[in-house]
Each structure stands twice: as structure tokens, then as C-alpha cells.
Amino acid sequence: MASFASQVKKELTQLEVHPEHAKAELSALIRMNGTLTIVNHQLGLDVQTENPAIARRLYSLMKQLYEYDAKLIVRRKMKLKKNNQYVVRLSRGVKPMLQDLEILDPMGLSINTAVADKILSEPQRMRSYLRGAFLAGGSINNPETSRYHLEIYSLYENHNEGILQMMNHFDLNARTVPRRSGMIVYLKEAEKISDFLNVIGATSAMLKFEDIRIMRDMRNSVNRLVNCETANMSKTVDAAQKQIESINYLQSHGGLDKLPQRLQDIAEARVANPEVSLTELGKLVAGGPISKSGVNHRLRKINELADQARGISA
Structure with a gap:
């Protein structure tokens, strides 16, 4: 059975969005999971994921926004319990695309690891960027487990600060902490996690999360009442x-x-x-x-x- 996190991500990869908002999502996916390469003196781009739905999403966004035909490469893992790696590889048009997404500077000489100002200044772009960031580096606990937790991992501190700023723009009470040579932004409150799922467009997942949360809270309330009654008896x-x-x-x-x-x-x-x-x-x-x-x-x-x-x- 698919994990709750993979169900959320599958729903997100099926959303249709406006091209300008799709650019914000694509920029997050590339900034967080992309690697630049040099092949035959040409700038190349590999974007790697373990999720085939995200790989298809990357491919379709590049095709929709820039009319580039990327290659989809599957690297099969021989070890047990290791997922396949999916690589979306682009060999042409990389530089102008990355400049348009403000990942490369206008001269094409340096990489910008921070979230672009035009994204931070417009709520709908923020929603789309957060969707891409969650697809690229996000995880969420199954709401039926003992605790609620959602996080997004970033390699760079200034990128982490941008995600924190965007999440708190939507009053999510997000916090940040160092983690494994990087940073995470995280949510612990069930209501805020539900709000975040709504912000990024995972409506079905949000409704499922709420159903499970309400049932779980109801069970906890019943257990507390029973325990209290037992103690009184x-x-x-x-x-x-x-x-x-x-x-x-x-x-x-x-x-x-x-x-x-x-x-x-x-x-x-x-x-x-x-x-x-x-x-x-x-x-x-x-x-x-x-x-x-x-x-x-x-x-x-x-x-x-x-x-x-x-x-x-x-």
C-alpha cells in the first residue's frame, strides 16, 4: 500500500496549473533536485527523483513551458528495498531555461540558491513553488501514526529561509532546524499541516487527512473519558x-x-x-x-x- 506521502505527491503531479505558476513549481524541482553537467562543451541538466510520477511531471512541465524534449532515464537498483532512480535529462536549452527560472544569473555565470523575489511577492506563485518544494524534498507522516509531522528539506540556508517565509505567509506557524548537512522547515500542528496541503492544492489528501485526524482525536477523547471514568471508579x-x-x-x-x-x-x-x-x-x-x-x-x-x-x- 502506498504511503500517505506518496499519495499526496501523486495527487500534486496530476494538477493542471497556469504556465506562470508552473514555472514556479518547476524552478523548485530543479533548484532542489537538479545537477548541472557539461557534455560535449554543452551545459546539461539532470533532475533526479525516486518517484516516477514526479519524473513524468518534470518531463511534461519542461515540454509544456519550453518545448524541450528531455530524456527519462531509469536507473534500476539491485539492492533490496532500494527504489529505482528516475533521471530527467535535458541536453539543450538548459542555460536560457535556467535564466528564465532565475536559477542562473542573467550572465549565466552563477547559480542562485535563494527563492526568486518575483515568487516571494505573489501568493499564487508561492503556492506553486511550495508544491514543487514538497514534491522535491518534502515528507509527511501518516496521520494515523502517533504524531503529526511535515517537513521540507533544503540544502541551502537562504533557500530554507525562503520556504519558511512562504509557509508563514499563509500563517502556518512553520519552524526550521538544521538537519544532515542542510536545513528543514517543519510543521507539527495537525491543523497547520491540513492548511498546508490545501495551500499546495492537495485537496483530496487534505480531506483524507482531516477525516483521519477527526477520527483519531475522537478516539483519543473517548479513551481519555474512559480512563477518567475508570480512575474515578x-x-x-x-x-x-x-x-x-x-x-x-x-x-x-x-x-x-x-x-x-x-x-x-x-x-x-x-x-x-x-x-x-x-x-x-x-x-x-x-x-x-x-x-x-x-x-x-x-x-x-x-x-x-x-x-x-x-x-x-x-
Whole structure:
């Protein structure tokens, strides 16, 4: 069964977007997963992924936006549990494409690792760039697991800062931390993860995430109520046991008939009904009903008298 993260990414690769917004997505994919090469004195580009749907997305975006025919290369892994590597390779038109995407400077001499200003200044481009960034370096825990977590890995600090800025533009309360020779931006709050999925266009995944989250939270609430009820029952049983021990002690050391009538009545009711709550006991006592606080006061008095008797006999 496909992981929740792969389901999210599959949905994202099937979205149709405006060409200007598609450029923002493509620039994130290339900036994060691309490698420049020199072949026959020509600038080449390899973009690598383990996800075949992302590889197809890369290929189609390059074809749609720049009419370039890239090659799709599959590198098969012989080791167990190792995914195939998919390489989208472009051998021509690399320099003008990267300059248009503002990954290369206008002179074509240096690589810009930061997110372009024109993306940071326009919300729809930000959404598309975050979609590409999540496809390239993002992961998300299955919401049925013990904790909620979404992150995007960046190799460069200034790129990480751009992703952080874009995510918090949408009030996602994102945070950042160093990780494995790079940086991550991450989300821990379930509501914010759901909002992020909506921001990048993973609507179906967002609805599934919310369904699972609501069911999980409901189960947790039920468990808390059951645990609380169990704890209260345990306290009731323990308290009743102590009360009955006190009553038995007084009975065997002088008898209950020396007690005031109201204490005799509550003692007889408690011995006859050891399992009931104070409220229920108040309805069963002779001369009742009496309030819960009244029952508690009388039983506490019996405990005190028994403790005093034990102290005298000791």
C-alpha cells in the first residue's frame, strides 16, 4: 500500500496549473533536485527523483513551458528495498531555461540558491513553488501514526529561509532546524499541516487527512473519558473500602450503637451498598435522601472516629 506521502505527491503531479505558476513549481524541482553537467562543451541538466510520477511531471512541465524534449532515464537498483532512480535529462536549452527560472544569473555565470523575489511577492506563485518544494524534498507522516509531522528539506540556508517565509505567509506557524548537512522547515500542528496541503492544492489528501485526524482525536477523547471514568471508579472503590474498614473497626471496638443516629444510618447504608457512589448512597440512607456533601461529611466523620479509636487502642 502506498504511503500517505506518496499519495499526496501523486495527487500534486496530476494538477493542471497556469504556465506562470508552473514555472514556479518547476524552478523548485530543479533548484532542489537538479545537477548541472557539461557534455560535449554543452551545459546539461539532470533532475533526479525516486518517484516516477514526479519524473513524468518534470518531463511534461519542461515540454509544456519550453518545448524541450528531455530524456527519462531509469536507473534500476539491485539492492533490496532500494527504489529505482528516475533521471530527467535535458541536453539543450538548459542555460536560457535556467535564466528564465532565475536559477542562473542573467550572465549565466552563477547559480542562485535563494527563492526568486518575483515568487516571494505573489501568493499564487508561492503556492506553486511550495508544491514543487514538497514534491522535491518534502515528507509527511501518516496521520494515523502517533504524531503529526511535515517537513521540507533544503540544502541551502537562504533557500530554507525562503520556504519558511512562504509557509508563514499563509500563517502556518512553520519552524526550521538544521538537519544532515542542510536545513528543514517543519510543521507539527495537525491543523497547520491540513492548511498546508490545501495551500499546495492537495485537496483530496487534505480531506483524507482531516477525516483521519477527526477520527483519531475522537478516539483519543473517548479513551481519555474512559480512563477518567475508570480512575474515578477506582477512587470510589478505594474510598468505599476504607469507609467499610472504619465501620467494621468501630463495630468490633464498642459497637456502632454508640454513634449518633445519623452516623449509624450512613454506616448501615454503606455496608449494605459498598459499590455505589456517594450520590446514590444519599438516596438509599434511612431518613434520606441527603446530599452528596452530607454523605461525604458523615463518612469522613466515621473515618476520623475510627482513626482516633485506632490511636487510643495503639
